Amino acid sequence: MRLRSLALVTALTLIAAPVGAASRPKATRPTTTTPTAKPKPNSPTTTVATKASLLRVALAFPPRAGLSVYSDDAFLLSRLGVTETLVRANASGDTQPQLATSWEQITPTTWQFSLRPGVSFHDGSPMDSAAVANAINKSATSSTPPRALRGTGMVVKAIDPLTIEVSTTKADSLVALRLSSPGSAILSTSAYKSAVPSPIGNATGIYSIDKYTPDQRIELKANTKHWDRPPSIGLVEARLIADPAARVAALRAGEIDLAEGVPAAQLDTVRKDANLKVLIYDLPRTTAIYLNHSQAPFNSLPARMAIDKAIDRNALATSLLEGAALPAAGYFGPAVAWDPDVVVPKVDLGEAKRLADKANFPKKIRLWTYPARAELPELAIAIKDMLGKADIDVEITVAEYGTLEPDVLGGRYDMFLLSRSYTVDVPDPAAYLASDFTCTGSYNLNRYCDKRFDNDVLGLATQSTRSARVRTFVAAAQDLDLNVTGVPILHDRARIAHSQRLTGLVADPLEQRLVTSELRIAQ
Amino acid sequence: MIRPRPSVERIGFRRLIVTLPLGVVALSLLAFNLPLLAGIDPATATLRARYSDPNPDPAIVASLRGELGLDDHALVRFGRFLLRALQGDFGLSYTSRLPVGSAAWRALSVSAQMVVVTVALASLVGVALGMVAAMQRGPLGRIASAISAAGASLPPHVMGPLCVLIFGIWLRFVPTGGWGSVRQMILPVVVLAAGPIASIAEVTRTEMLNALPQSFIRTARSKGLGPSGVARHAFAVSRLGVLSIAATNLAGLLSGAVLVETIFSLPGLGNFIVTAVRNGDVPALQCGLFVVGSISLVVGSLADAAAVFADPRLRHTAR
Numbered sequence: 001m002r003l004r005s006l007a008l009v010t011a012l013t014l015i016a017a018p019v020g021a022a023s024r025p026k027a028t029r030p031t032t033t034t035p036t037a038k039p040k041p042n043s044p045t046t047t048v049a050t051k052a053s054l055l056r057v058a059l060a061f062p063p064r065a066g067l068s069v070y071s072d073d074a075f076l077l078s079r080l081g082v083t084e085t086l087v088r089a090n091a092s093g094d095t096q097p098q099l100a101t102s103w104e105q106i107t108p109t110t111w112q113f114s115l116r117p118g119v120s121f122h123d124g125s126p127m128d129s130a131a132v133a134n135a136i137n138k139s140a141t142s143s144t145p146p147r148a149l150r151g152t153g154m155v156v157k158a159i160d161p162l163t164i165e166v167s168t169t170k171a172d173s174l175v176a177l178r179l180s181s182p183g184s185a186i187l188s189t190s191a192y193k194s195a196v197p198s199p200i201g202n203a204t205g206i207y208s209i210d211k212y213t214p215d216q217r218i219e220l221k222a223n224t225k226h227w228d229r230p231p232s233i234g235l236v237e238a239r240l241i242a243d244p245a246a247r248v249a250a251l252r253a254g255e256i257d258l259a260e261g262v263p264a265a266q267l268d269t270v271r272k273d274a275n276l277k278v279l280i281y282d283l284p285r286t287t288a289i290y291l292n293h294s295q296a297p298f299n300s301l302p303a304r305m306a307i308d309k310a311i312d313r314n315a316l317a318t319s320l321l322e323g324a325a326l327p328a329a330g331y332f333g334p335a336v337a338w339d340p341d342v343v344v345p346k347v348d349l350g351e352a353k354r355l356a357d358k359a360n361f362p363k364k365i366r367l368w369t370y371p372a373r374a375e376l377p378e379l380a381i382a383i384k385d386m387l388g389k390a391d392i393d394v395e396i397t398v399a400e401y402g403t404l405e406p407d408v409l410g411g412r413y414d415m416f417l418l419s420r421s422y423t424v425d426v427p428d429p430a431a432y433l434a435s436d437f438t439c440t441g442s443y444n445l446n447r448y449c450d451k452r453f454d455n456d457v458l459g460l461a462t463q464s465t466r467s468a469r470v471r472t473f474v475a476a477a478q479d480l481d482l483n484v485t486g487v488p489i490l491h492d493r494a495r496i497a498h499s500q501r502l503t504g505l506v507a508d509p510l511e512q513r514l515v516t517s518e519l520r521i522a523q
Numbered sequence: 524m525i526r527p528r529p530s531v532e533r534i535g536f537r538r539l540i541v542t543l544p545l546g547v548v549a550l551s552l553l554a555f556n557l558p559l560l561a562g563i564d565p566a567t568a569t570l571r572a573r574y575s576d577p578n579p580d581p582a583i584v585a586s587l588r589g590e591l592g593l594d595d596h597a598l599v600r601f602g603r604f605l606l607r608a609l610q611g612d613f614g615l616s617y618t619s620r621l622p623v624g625s626a627a628w629r630a631l632s633v634s635a636q637m638v639v640v641t642v643a644l645a646s647l648v649g650v651a652l653g654m655v656a657a658m659q660r661g662p663l664g665r666i667a668s669a670i671s672a673a674g675a676s677l678p679p680h681v682m683g684p685l686c687v688l689i690f691g692i693w694l695r696f697v698p699t700g701g702w703g704s705v706r707q708m709i710l711p712v713v714v715l716a717a718g719p720i721a722s723i724a725e726v727t728r729t730e731m732l733n734a735l736p737q738s739f740i741r742t743a744r745s746k747g748l749g750p751s752g753v754a755r756h757a758f759a760v761s762r763l764g765v766l767s768i769a770a771t772n773l774a775g776l777l778s779g780a781v782l783v784e785t786i787f788s789l790p791g792l793g794n795f796i797v798t799a800v801r802n803g804d805v806p807a808l809q810c811g812l813f814v815v816g817s818i819s820l821v822v823g824s825l826a827d828a829a830a831v832f833a834d835p836r837l838r839h840t841a842r
Contacts, residue, residue, distance in 0.1 A: 065618050144583055144587060196620045216701070240788075249688075253691045402571070442580075
């Protein structure tokens with residue numbers, strides 16, 4: 001019996017031992033006070049990590065492709081301040097220098113970029129034109145190139161150590177914007193020795209990756225030799241917590257300082273916590289009910305208008321989502337400065353009923369959506385209820401996107417509730433308008449087709465003036481609105497909750513910046 | 524001529540030699556075909572996982588199909604898969620292009636640590652509660668029964684968030700999630716153990732209540748054996764049931780603890796398989812299914828062997 005007990009205790013100890021051994025090194029605890037940085041000379045604005053202060057961040061989306069920049073992991077790396085691009089852009093498409101100091105379009109298909117002198121990668125090697133050309137050429141020719149570079153035939157040549165020439169197969173006015181996409185991040189030549197380019201030690205950002213524990217955390221340390229502003233926070237621990245409730249719980253328990261993607265249902269709880277704050281800002285993303293124009297009943301304008309008139313967007317935004325979204329008037333929202341500023345349609349149930357009668361709706365209309373975005377099934381139920389009040393009977397199906405997609409793309413559906421970004425990688429919606437609303441668009445779910453609209457949108461390819469492009473976007477948005485091409489209902493908003501100790505958080509609608517030099521954390 | 528009855532060791536050996544390889548082949552077929560039967564196009568799913576892109580470019584999909592070797596005939600791919608799997612190589616993940624074997628091993632080590640501790644805790648607590656409930660007819664027995672009933676009626680998706688709120692957020696006794704320290708193990712293990720504790724306690728109690736009126740217990744009592752000695756004798760009868768439930772839990776919880784893994788952000792095998800399904804990551808899914816199936820086979824065989832050792836009568840019935 002004693003032997004058995006001893007064996008049991010030994011077994012339990014052996015089981016517990018690896019757990020303890022796998023625990024985080026104490027060096028990353030907040031109590032650590034090892035100096036990690038020296039003041040950067042010749043830079044009056046430099047802020048320096050004088051001690052190893054620690055920022056703990058909970059990320060909503062863990063790396064999916066081993067931190068490859070040929071994937072959406074590029075956004076994660078950019079948000080954590082690990083990678084940088086030649087150009088920085090905002091959601092409205094305004095550009096600023098970053099690793100490039102200036103650029104110029106030499107011919108319709110050629111651009112020249114001057115690189116910033118004195119930039120080095122985390123491993124200490126200098127960033128020169130050869131490294132930049134290698135990085136962009138490798139991205140552009142990879143088997144799954146970043147969306148911003150796809151189909152451009154982009155080739156980069158080193159002209160001199162600090163100048164590159166970028167050429168494209170067709171005239172392209174968006175080259176600078178394309179090179180602001182996180183997928184165009186500049187990594188040193190040694191990053192490409194493996195099949196998956198590794199950003200560890202090979203990027204230029206304000207933080208370098210110290211340790212990556214897959215599925216658990218990424219530990220970062222400040223790049224004290226950064227060309228611009230080394231961060232004041234010495235260490236960052238990015239925990240990968242996919243479950244939104246678990247992120248909020250960790251924040252409320254004081255285990256992390258910042259949690260992104262706070263679910264709408266928990267916004268109120270977080271707001272009531274005296275130790276926490278919430279940052280909400282507009283995203284270039286719209287949730288809309290896509291309507292199948294290729295078959296009855298939505299091939300008739302009254303049917304589409306009936307849906308439009310029956311939806312109470314304000315109730316969905318304020319009551320159901322507790323302010324986590326804004327009511328939408330069109331596909332483009334306040335995240336872009338040139339938002340057409342259309343008035344949100346008011347609910348008119350009488351008119352909706354009249355139009356529904358006129359449109360001769362079938363007994364049941366199908367509304368499909370998918371659960372990957374938690375709020376969509378809830379919205380579908382509220383929409384069914386609202387349409388029911390206008391005597392439009394709805395049958396909801398919630399299934400994985402991949403299951404629904406063949407039928408949606410094939411035009412075998414009635415209504416599809418979808419949330420979609422209009423400026424994913426390049427802060428310019430030309431590609432979005434072309435794929436989603438032109439007759440030959442590969443993602444034209446509404447199956448909308450108007451030759452005049454197509455001419456305007458496809459004409460953007462040769463339109464280089466920003467103001468002219470914006471005029472076309474606004475006109476396109478108005479066309480879609482007039483024809484009730486789907487029913488945009490909400491503009492999504494980012495919800496970041498953080499500890500009161502944390503200041504300097506910057507709202508970035510493009511979701512490319514989160515951990516920045518501006519952040520400060522009180523000890 | 525009467526054939527001699529085979530020994531227990533021989534039976535166990537035969538099971539390992541015959542059952543395991545057959546099981547492995549069946550698992551290989553299942554692991555290979557399941558993603559295909561689910562109608563997942565791995566190239567499209569991979570691109571969606573890499574880029575959150577609902578509408579991947581068909582040219583890129585075609586190029587990726589070539590890179591992943593998906594244009595080869597299914598038989599060729601199965602042969603390749605089987606050959607590699609037998610060497611312990613499950614290839615590279617479609618999404619990350621990193622070896623799935625090492626990723627599955629990491630996930631398995633998390634799940635294994637959690638599940639072994641859970642089953643050990645559940646066995647200790649469950650047996651103790653069951654014995655108390657059977658032996659004590661007073662308030663103590665009723666309390667033991669109530670505790671096991673509570674464990675059975677509180678599913679992980681209710682108990683998990685409740686424990687996080689009380690012990691993680693309000694009292695801050697333990698971390699709300701994550702993996703890497705013994706403290707982080709406490710809540711998931713307790714939540715995961717609640718169900719098995721209840722079932723083990725119930726089996727122990729029922730078996731002991733059946734055993735207590737039997738003659739060998741009366742004899743033991745008449746020889747002056749105290750309550751603890753009587754309990755030990757009566758429990759000897761219920762060991763088989765407890766062992767069987769513990770083994771079932773051990774195998775089931777390895778991949779079936781997805782809810783608890785999600786609530787506590789644990790990078791375990793359940794999450795590994797669910798993510799593989801969601802991303803259409805066929806090599807990761809095949810590896811996950813293979814690992815889970817193999818462990819179930821091994822644990823099942825070990826449980827059979829342990830049952831024979833626990834109850835010598837089975838040596839004469841096992842075939």
